[in-house]
Amino acid sequence: MLAPTTGGVGKMTGLLALLDDVAALARIAAVQVDDIAAQAGKVGIKAAGVVIDDAAVTPKYVHGLPATRELPIVWAIARGSLFNKLVILLPVAVVLNLLAPWLLTPLLMLGGCYLCFEGAEKVAHLIRPGAGDHAPVPETLDAAHLERARIRGAIKTDFILSAEIMTISLAAIEADSRLVEALVLALVAIGITALVYGGVAVLVKADDVGLRLAQAGRLGLTRALGRGIVHAMPRVMATISAVGTAAMLWVGGAIVVHGAEVVGWAGPAHLLHGWAVALAHATGGSGAAEWLSAATLNGLAGLALGLVLVAAITRALVPAWAAIRR
Numbered sequence: 001m002l003a004p005t006t007g008g009v010g011k012m013t014g015l016l017a018l019l020d021d022v023a024a025l026a027r028i029a030a031v032q033v034d035d036i037a038a039q040a041g042k043v044g045i046k047a048a049g050v051v052i053d054d055a056a057v058t059p060k061y062v063h064g065l066p067a068t069r070e071l072p073i074v075w076a077i078a079r080g081s082l083f084n085k086l087v088i089l090l091p092v093a094v095v096l097n098l099l100a101p102w103l104l105t106p107l108l109m110l111g112g113c114y115l116c117f118e119g120a121e122k123v124a125h126l127i128r129p130g131a132g133d134h135a136p137v138p139e140t141l142d143a144a145h146l147e148r149a150r151i152r153g154a155i156k157t158d159f160i161l162s163a164e165i166m167t168i169s170l171a172a173i174e175a176d177s178r179l180v181e182a183l184v185l186a187l188v189a190i191g192i193t194a195l196v197y198g199g200v201a202v203l204v205k206a207d208d209v210g211l212r213l214a215q216a217g218r219l220g221l222t223r224a225l226g227r228g229i230v231h232a233m234p235r236v237m238a239t240i241s242a243v244g245t246a247a248m249l250w251v252g253g254a255i256v257v258h259g260a261e262v263v264g265w266a267g268p269a270h271l272l273h274g275w276a277v278a279l280a281h282a283t284g285g286s287g288a289a290e291w292l293s294a295a296t297l298n299g300l301a302g303l304a305l306g307l308v309l310v311a312a313i314t315r316a317l318v319p320a321w322a323a324i325r326r
């Protein structure tokens with residue numbers, strides 16, 4: 001048998017070295033992918049309050065329109081939401097964090113104030129039904145124009161909520177690489193959009209599914225299930241709206257209180273922390289009790305701030321702007 005040539009051995013050694021390099025790169029890539037996925041999951045949880053409110057707000061944009069147009073409208077809003085997050089907000093967030101990271105906390109606080117305002121406005125509407133309701137849509141507006149107007153309004157609202165989601169996410173990312181930071185933000189944007197609008201699609205079609213089961217079910221149990229779904233959906237939507245409002249106040253209040261501590265005004269954060277610890281000890285002293293106490297106090301702080309903002313905007317800024325326009 002002929003012995004292998006020196007050139008053949010060199011080529012084999014080079015090939016093995018190349019395969020080792022490829023395997024090492026694959027391991028590094030796998031670690032990076034795992035890190036990105038873990039970061040995205042953790043960051044997404046930080047934005048949970050805004051996500052819940054986004055899911056609670058969106059179904060109103062298909063109310064009163066034909067059932068056949070509900071899913072196309074949700075899909076159109078979802079596409080607009082992805083455009084907001086990936087094309088506009090993601091590049092702005094990465095550049096901002098690169099050139100002016102000191103702006104991140106003030107922007108977070110501004111978004112927190114918006115969340116407090118929105119949550120307090122909903123609470124005010126519960127106390128005074130009809131206050132601040134939008135004017136009715138003119139009867140001359142046909143369905144196609146109404147649909148386009150609803151989609152535009154939903155995408156504008158989504159832009160504000162998406163900006164808060166991306167800012168909260170950016171502040172929570174722990175990455176040295178700008179590329180990893182951008183990939184985590186992109187993954188969060190896609191995942192949250194899919195979660196929100198997938199959930200919205202299920203919510204807006206649940207009553208139709210229930211009605212179909214109630215009318216065409218072959219078994220009595222199936223028809224009873226359909227009737228149960230139809231009767232339960234108003235309560236489900238009301239519960240989601242209430243949870244969304246509470247989450248907005250909690251997240252908004254926590255952002256503003258923590259941001260104030262970061263910029264040098266630590267009094268409110270220390271005061272609320274002391275109260276939370278005292279309440280936790282009074283109710284058993286567990287970590288869960290302390291977290292719940294802190295969340296409740298942050299929510300109450302957010303409500304108080306929001307009510308002040310509602311009064312200032314509705315009684316001062318809005319009349320002043322109307323006077324300027326006149």
